[in-house]
Amino acid sequence: MSFLAIDLGASSGRAMLGTIQNDRLELREISRFPNPIIEVNGRLYWDLFHLYNQVIGALQEVKSHRLHVTSLGIDTWGVDFVCFGKDGEPLRMPYSYRDPRTFDAPERFFTRISKEKVYQKTGIQIMNFNTLFQLDTLRSEDSSIYPVIDKILFMPDALSYLLTGKMVTEYTIASTSQMLNPYTKQFDKSFLQALQLNDNYFGMQVFPGYKIGNISSSVQRLTGLQDLSVIAVAGHDTASAVLATPAKDENFAYLSSGTWSLMGIESKEPVINDETFTLNFTNEGGADGSIRLLKNICGMWLIEQCKKEWGDKQPVSYEEIVAAAKQSAPFQCFINPDSPCFAAPGSMTTTIQAYCKETNQHIPQTMGEIARCIYESLAFRYKQVLANLQQLATFPIDTLHIIGGGAQNKLLNSFTANAIGKPVIAGPSEATAIGNILLQAKAAGIVNDKQEIRQIVRNSINIDTFEPEDTTLWNSHYSDYLSVYREI
Incomplete structure (x- = not known):
């Protein structure tokens, strides 16, 4: 069917x-x-x-x-x-x-x-x-x-x-x-x-x-x-995407990566207390009636807006942006991706440069430097949120599953594994559409439950696994990120 x-x-x-x-x-x-x-x-x-x-x-x-x-x-x-x-x-x-x-x-x-x-x-x-x-x-x-x-x-x-x-x-x-x-x-x-x-x-x-x-x-x-x-x-869309996470057990967190990055865990009940209030975590409905305990993080919006500026005179591809970031020097400057100044700026590149200037950092100039700043900052923001999730979870988080369009960004996936110190499993990139389709299949009576849905996903896709590397180096620069992270 x-x-x-x-x-x-x-x-x-x-x-x-x-x-x-x-x-x-x-x-x-x-x-x-x-x-x-x-x-x-x-x-x-x-x-x-x-x-x-x-x-x-x-x-x-x-x-x-x-x-x-x-x-x-x-x-x-x-x-x-x-x-x-x-x-x-x-x-x-x-x-x-x-x-x-x-x-x-x-x-x-x-x-x-x-x-x-x-x-x-x-x-x-x-x-x-x-x-x-x-x-x-x-x-x-x-x-x-x-x-x-x-x-x-x-x-x-x-x-x-x-x-x-x-x-x-x-x-x-x-x-x-x-x-x-x-x-x-x-x-x-x-x-x-x-x-x-x-x-x-x-x-x-x-x-x-x-x-x-x-x-x-x-x-x-x-x-x-x-x-x-x-x-x-x-x-x-995130509820459909999370349903298509190819997890084999419950000991995982997910990162639905697109314009927004949504990082969370699945919970049988809402988690609403002083700690989640202080951390500003959200309890959204899951496709199977569960609760998705998660945090909204600004995601590829940062790159998308910069791409428009970089491609103003000559089109630039995401592959070219990643290549330029890979060739740029690491750990030069960081931003808080969730700072309100990045929500709807007139110029994303100028706003990033202004943020770095105001926090007394190296001011990125080239496409590669700005992209590297974004990717490294996102990886450290993921580390920050994942640590909070582990405090709230009733189970050990062994793996991070990255789903959605951002799962195709191998550089960011690698950065994320290095930053969090845990394996990252990337895919499927079309998780939302897959979850959407398999829910229709369940409505038609040809799929029974979430476990069967996830088995079909594992049967149907190729996934990439990124093991953490250089964790000592990444940990040493995490404090640099935190020193310029400005609370909202």
């Missing part, structure tokens, strides 16, 4: 066809496309209809190649949402989480409900762009659409609605909002009341594997397909 995964990241999207046969998964790329942030009058938006059109295009490709697909599922990044009116039409293009309007939003909200209570009720890392703060900003700014909102759908649910006409709220994507109680798995009523909302503003809550419906007659006409089911997979 074959299934179609629509996997939408914060900079690009892809449609991947997965066919399962003899306990192995074969992947075929149907399409790949950009997902640009659109700036209008200083506000940053996602183009919902562009994404919808790309999904339609992928389905048209399926039809033109006469491929039989049982179902499709959509996953996206977290927190962002679309507001719909009573007529079922979107009221405005959705804001991007990188829009600067929410920079001070948490502090404004905490004047009504304390930071401690917000975290205690949700266990979610306090970040200015969380759905809770985005909605409160719409309310406090007297947004023209706020009084006429009928439904609020998270991005994967909004696209599924455009395909089926059915409105749902999928659990894993809702868990990123900072509005969901991880114990009850329901929206917290005190937060909804503070936002002047209630449960009726959201679609029926469903869990991964739920059949939302079949594609509408309009989509059938546009694509030539009929009776195609749309399945609510783990709508949060």
